Amino acid sequence: MGDIMAPKDIMTNTHAKSILNSMNSLRKSNTLCDVTLRVEQKDFPAHRIVLAACSDYFCAMFTSELSEKGKPYVDIQGLTASTMEILLDFVYTETVHVTVENVQELLPAACLLQLKGVKQACCEFLESQLDPSNCLGIRDFAETHNCVDLMQAAEVFSQKHFPEVVQHEEFILLSQGEVEKLIKCDEIQVDSEEPVFEAVINWVKHAKKEREESLPDLLQYVRMPLLTPRYITDVIDAEVSQARHSGSKTLTSSCSLVSYI
DSSP states (O other): SSSOOOOOOOOSSSSSHHHHHHHHHHHHHOOOOEEEEETEEEEEEEEEHHHHHHOHHHHHHHHHSSSSGGOOOOEEEEHHHHHHHHHHHHHHOOOOOOOTTTTHHHHHHHHHHHHHHHHHHHHHHHHHHTTTTHHHHHHHHHHHHHHHHHHHHHHHHHTTTHHHHSSSSHTOOOOOHHHHHHHTTTTTTOOHHHHHHHHHHHHHHHHHHHHGGGGHHHHTTGGGGSSSHHHHHHHHOOOOOOOHHHTTTHHHHHHEEEHHH
16 A cells, blocks of 8 residues: 555444443343332332433432432432333433423423433423413423523413413413513513403403402503503493492492593
């Protein structure tokens, strides 16, 4: 050979996957396993090195001076056995099966065990499921588990589909503060101010006795000058008459005030 060929590093795409497959087979046959995770009285044999490499939670458990460091059995609290099985499958296969039925258990468990890949998969799945009937609940769920991107996506969705969102139970069950936050947001997309006014009235009527005192505070966030004269005449005057008939002084005075704006 005339020229001496220079050395070259060659990387294959199959090595990591092959190792994972082999380790998963070893796990399933309980071979070389050095720890057993116990969840709801069910045992899950596993390898400390694999768990520690995939999860900061397990890495801290097995490398610090925690009491679990040298124990052959470790009790895991805060998740179900079926969820643990899904999470272990992810650790050893990089694949996670997320469904409508398991995502509400899977996401908190992934956060607990610090499995970022599962958390991300759950967030992407929930974002794909956003709907006017569930976006407010998904937003709160995302906030609880510090899923910032999902929380923002749900927030934007609720603003974009405001007229449909306020027709559903999730809106009706909001607290006064949450209603205020939604209706005063400049990003809500409505063709007119009428859906905003109706949302406030419907929210109050759902639990009139407890909520009617909140009406004046909420109405200050409705852009009254944008309501059409016809709407004021046809709808708000009807609300005034109905409020008077039911003896609700707060509803009567609040709706009457709108009529004069």
